[in-house]
Amino acid sequence: MNIGIIGTGGIATSAHIPQYIAAGANVVAVMNRTRERGEAAARQFGIERVYGTVEAMLENETLDAVSVCTPNALHKEQVIAALAAGCHVLCEKPPAISAREAMEMLEAAKAANRTLHYGFHYRHRSDTQLLKRMIEAGELGHLYAATALALRRRGIPGWGVFTDKELQGGGALLDHGVHMLDLALYLMGYPKPVDVIGHIGQYLGTRPGVGLMGTWDPDTFSVEDTARAMVKFENGASLLFDGSFMANVGPRDTMRVELRGTEGGATLFPLHVHTEAYGALFDQTPAHLEHVDPYAVQIQTFLDACQREPEFEQGEQAVILHTITDRIYGEA
Numbered sequence: 001m002n003i004g005i006i007g008t009g010g011i012a013t014s015a016h017i018p019q020y021i022a023a024g025a026n027v028v029a030v031m032n033r034t035r036e037r038g039e040a041a042a043r044q045f046g047i048e049r050v051y052g053t054v055e056a057m058l059e060n061e062t063l064d065a066v067s068v069c070t071p072n073a074l075h076k077e078q079v080i081a082a083l084a085a086g087c088h089v090l091c092e093k094p095p096a097i098s099a100r101e102a103m104e105m106l107e108a109a110k111a112a113n114r115t116l117h118y119g120f121h122y123r124h125r126s127d128t129q130l131l132k133r134m135i136e137a138g139e140l141g142h143l144y145a146a147t148a149l150a151l152r153r154r155g156i157p158g159w160g161v162f163t164d165k166e167l168q169g170g171g172a173l174l175d176h177g178v179h180m181l182d183l184a185l186y187l188m189g190y191p192k193p194v195d196v197i198g199h200i201g202q203y204l205g206t207r208p209g210v211g212l213m214g215t216w217d218p219d220t221f222s223v224e225d226t227a228r229a230m231v232k233f234e235n236g237a238s239l240l241f242d243g244s245f246m247a248n249v250g251p252r253d254t255m256r257v258e259l260r261g262t263e264g265g266a267t268l269f270p271l272h273v274h275t276e277a278y279g280a281l282f283d284q285t286p287a288h289l290e291h292v293d294p295y296a297v298q299i300q301t302f303l304d305a306c307q308r309e310p311e312f313e314q315g316e317q318a319v320i321l322h323t324i325t326d327r328i329y330g331e332a
């Protein structure tokens, strides 16, 4: 398969390009707005052609699939352009910056009859997949409560445009928070939300402070450092979300999902399962679980999907996800 890459920054060069190459796909072209960055990536991976615009790459190349690895506010336009050119698309998370955009992307995938996947790599971890299989086998019963935590003590990224609301759409929620929100929803079977109460705030990011992920400019910090929510679903279940770029908490970085079901509960990460049987309470942890590189599985899953009938499920889930994020931001 011939692959093109849009955006050659951190995630493209650390995950997408090397994993396509490892999977035996041909990364034939890259595009980056800053041409030197595109050229540097092409040199690093031996990629033949570099473009400065999406249009030029799509016009001049015969591509089967494209990865979109640019700032969040650019995803929609670039994904739709690639789909319209007949490419299957793997777009980094978050899918978009609003439900309206996610819907346009889904409609474009359907119109082009091409697969649209999103870069939620936590789904592809072996512990997540084990838990998913246990849930589908009914081990936890009806899942009625979930908690998704994405809490950093001092974790504002000091590179890229992660503090720019216009280019990223948001901070603690749309950047790393969305990974745990998606994961909880994925494990719950993506129930439809009916009520959302959100709390968004800037408390620490707009003043100088310790940075454990580099330094940022508090004067231009325009995203939320705090995002919290309670979501109620059509099926009666509820979810609590708590995310921060910076918060006065003990642990440096917590990425965690907790699920409660009528037959059992579970937490990730690491995986623990809690049940009751024979008048006793059990805590289970896997004694052995094969480690997989979730980015490698993500790319292979996408490449495999490109060989089958087009898939729109992730596009549909993205609309639900962003319906929730819109409501947390108070924008719906």
Ligand SMILES: NC(=O)c1ccc[n+]([C@@H]2O[C@H](COP(=O)([O-])OP(=O)(O)OC[C@H]3O[C@@H](n4cnc5c(N)ncnc54)[C@H](O)[C@@H]3O)[C@@H](O)[C@H]2O)c1
Pocket (backbone or CB within 6 Å): 006, 007, 008, 009, 010, 011, 012, 031, 032, 033, 034, 037, 069, 070, 071, 072, 074, 092, 093, 094, 119, 120, 121, 159, 160, 161, 175
């Ligand atoms: N799955 C994950 O865990 C994960 C991790 C990091 C980033 N991401 C996502 O990947 C995306 C990119 O993040 P990153 O960390 O690679 O950022 P980055 O800043 O390292 O790279 C972004 C790249 O996009 C380029 N760019 C900017 N505007 C462009 C345009 N109009 N057209 C083409 N290229 C343009 C920049 O020059 C840069 O090379 C974001 O959506 C982010 O949320 C996902």
